[in-house]
Amino acid sequence: MKLGLDDVVAAETILSHVDGEAGRLIIRGHDLEALAGRVPYEEAVAMLWDGLVPSSGSDLRALIGAARVRAFARFAPMASHLSGLTPVEGMRLLLASLPDTEKDHAALAVGAAAVAAAMAVRGARGFSPVAPDPSAGHAADLLRMLRDAPADEGEAAALDTYLVTVIDHGLNASTFTARIVASTEAGLLSSVVAGLCALKGPLHGGAPGPVLDMLDAIGGADKAEAWLDDAIGRGERLMGFGHRVYRVRDPRADVLKAAAARLKGRNNRVAFAEEVEWAALKALAKHKPGRRLDTNVEFYTALLLEALGIPREGFTPLFAAGRTAGWAAHAIEQERTGRIIRPQSRYVGPWPAEAA
Numbered sequence: 500m501k502l503g504l505d506d507v508v509a510a511e512t513i514l515s516h517v518d519g520e521a522g523r524l525i526i527r528g529h530d531l532e533a534l535a536g537r538v539p540y541e542e543a544v545a546m547l548w549d550g551l552v553p554s555s556g557s558d559l560r561a562l563i564g565a566a567r568v569r570a571f572a573r574f575a576p577m578a579s580h581l582s583g584l585t586p587v588e589g590m591r592l593l594l595a596s597l598p599d600t601e602k603d604h605a606a607l608a609v610g611a612a613a614v615a616a617a618m619a620v621r622g623a624r625g626f627s628p629v630a631p632d633p634s635a636g637h638a639a640d641l642l643r644m645l646r647d648a649p650a651d652e653g654e655a656a657a658l659d660t661y662l663v664t665v666i667d668h669g670l671n672a673s674t675f676t677a678r679i680v681a682s683t684e685a686g687l688l689s690s691v692v693a694g695l696c697a698l699k700g701p702l703h704g705g706a707p708g709p710v711l712d713m714l715d716a717i718g719g720a721d722k723a724e725a726w727l728d729d730a731i732g733r734g735e736r737l738m739g740f741g742h743r744v745y746r747v748r749d750p751r752a753d754v755l756k757a758a759a760a761r762l763k764g765r766n767n768r769v770a771f772a773e774e775v776e777w778a779a780l781k782a783l784a785k786h787k788p789g790r791r792l793d794t795n796v797e798f799y800t801a802l803l804l805e806a807l808g809i810p811r812e813g814f815t816p817l818f819a820a821g822r823t824a825g826w827a828a829h830a831i832e833q834e835r836t837g838r839i840i841r842p843q844s845r846y847v848g849p850w851p852a853e854a855a
């Protein structure tokens with residue numbers, strides 16, 4: 500038995516493939532590098548959903564834009580319930596309010612996830628929600644709803660690159676969770692909410708905020724090596740490093756690092772982060788000699804989102820906003836198998852005493 504189900508194949512999918520040895524991510528037949536920064540998010544969603552999601556053949560930019568408006572109308576009266584919640588908790592609350600019976604539910608999930616992310620980040624800080632603009636591109640509108648200021652072209656392109664980069668990633672913990680819920684025929688929106696709940700933890704999608712906490716604690720490049728050496732020596736995990744599947748560098752890290760570097764001059768710490776990265780790789784190689792631990796997606800996600808002026812508690816909601824397209828597609832793919840996911844456990848507890 501494998502406690503973390505390592506290497507267990509639990510689904511067949513046409514959606515994405517993670518090659519952990521080669522450091523390659525394939526999404527519907529395309530390498531990530533051919534998509535991220537090259538096609539807008541809505542086009543990547545259409546490609547991911549092609550032939551699987553009923554709305555994939557329609558004008559998805561318009562459909563997702565309309566979905567943002569539909570979601571905002573439903574969520575706006577709930578804005579006062581967001582204070583006192585973290586943004587990811589607020590996002591969970593908003594998405595959980597959507598009925599599973601809505602039409603065009605996959606497009607609605609994607610539109611709603613962006614509106615919920617922006618609204619929850621603002622609500623947690625006591626700011627009122629900003630209404631969507633259905634005519635805008637998804638990434639530009641998400642950034643505008645978050646910051647209540649229009650995004651310039653470079654900023655919108657950077658967020659677009661990020662959303663495409665995280666659109667899907669094999670059978671990670673949140674996608675598996677979404678598929679389990681879908682296998683019970685609970686519905687697509689319930690599957691998306693379940694995915695968000697799994698994503699939230701610091702070992703999965705909750706890592707990028709703590710990456711910045713770590714950079715703050717290190718303070719300067721000259722202190723990185725000693726700080727990191729100490730932290731690993733105390734048994735701590737360095738946020739933004741290591742992966743269950745990749746045995747080499749996560750290909751998403753390079754795409755995001757390049758996109759973050761292009762945002763230079765605006766709250767940008769990429770050069771410092773790069774020095775910390777090298778020091779961390781050295782320290783990890785020293786402490787964990789048998790296991791290659793490299794940079795994962797979360798490390799440069801943190802730098803890119805920070806450079807866009809997004810507060811760190813908003814990073815996981817943004818990750819979820821991008822990943823919702825993947826969760827929705829996996830939910831539909833799983834439901835089509837018609838088979839509930841129901842593994843076995845091995846009982847190791849006590850047995851009832853035999854009758855004397």
Ligand code: ACO
Nearest residue numbers: 702703704706735736737738739740741742743790795797
């Ligand atoms: N820092 C220090 N040590 C680490 C790290 C790390 N980031 N990651 C793994 N290790 C150590 C483990 O403690 C273990 O040490 P041990 O053998 O002495 O007990 C050894 O390396 C091997 O661990 P793995 O089996 O490779 O790790 P696992 O597959 O269980 O965990 C995980 C993968 C959860 C991503 C882990 O690397 C981690 O906690 N990373 C930090 C959090 C993080 O960045 N999460 C985001 C991941 S990407 C994503 O989900 C979107």
